[in-house]
Amino acid sequence: MAKAKLDPLAPARGPILSPRFIVALVLMLAGIAWMAWYGAMVRVDPTTVPAPDPGSPQFMYDLGNWNYLIGFGLVFAGLIAAAHPSTPLGRGRGVVVGMLGCFLVGLLWICTYYVFSNDLSNIPVFNDLGQKNLFVGIGFMAVGFVFATRWE
Numbered sequence: 009m010a011k012a013k014l015d016p017l018a019p020a021r022g023p024i025l026s027p028r029f030i031v032a033l034v035l036m037l038a039g040i041a042w043m044a045w046y047g048a049m050v051r052v053d054p055t056t057v058p059a060p061d062p063g064s065p066q067f068m069y070d071l072g073n074w075n076y077l078i079g080f081g082l083v084f085a086g087l088i089a090a091a092h093p094s095t096p097l098g099r100g101r102g103v104v105v106g107m108l109g110c111f112l113v114g115l116l117w118i119c120t121y122y123v124f125s126n127d128l129s130n131i132p133v134f135n136d137l138g139q140k141n142l143f144v145g146i147g148f149m150a151v152g153f154v155f156a157t158r159w160e
Contacts, residue, residue: 021100022093022094022096022099024096028089028090028092028095029090029095031089032086032089032090032095033086034086035082035086035089036082036083036086036087038082038086039079039080039081039083039084040079040083042075042078042079042082043075043079043080043133045068046068046076046079047132047133049063049064050062050064050065050068050069050075051063052069073137073140076133076136076140076144080144080147084147084148084150084151087110087151087154088151088154090106091103091106091151091154091155091157091158093158098158103155103159103160104159107153107155107156107159108152109152110148110149110151111148111149111152113148114144114145114146114148114149114152115145117141117144117145117148118141118145118146120134121134121141121142
């Protein structure tokens with residue numbers, strides 16, 4: 009029997025659901041859920057007259073637009089945690105997918121903001137963030153650079 013030839017350029021395969029990847033998914037989902045809960049249940053629509061009472065919990069209403077920082081921060085932290093080689097997005101083709109995905113989402117976020125910046129009232133998250141939409145787009149691009157450091 010001949011020895012099986014190993015391809016030195018073949019990517020190393022690891023487990024799909026590593027503990028780090030599960031934590032990354034939970035962080036991303038928690039960030040999305042935080043922003044969705046704030047936008048749908050807590051935030052008062054500024055266009056309605058008379059203004060309704062804010063939803064609960066009260067501490068979320070008191071945080072105001074900081075809720076978006078918390079939500080996007082959790083999403084970015086989850087994406088950064090997913091860039092580790094022990095996760096599917098941190099090795100092989102997953103790095104390219106994560107890198108290009110974050111770059112494109114950031115670019116689309118900024119372009120969408122610039123195209124609709126005259127009237128953001130119809131776009132749910134964009135209307136609350138205003139100029140801070142640039143930080144969100146640049147944040148996605150920064151996470152793309154985290155993935156770029158893992159590219160071999």
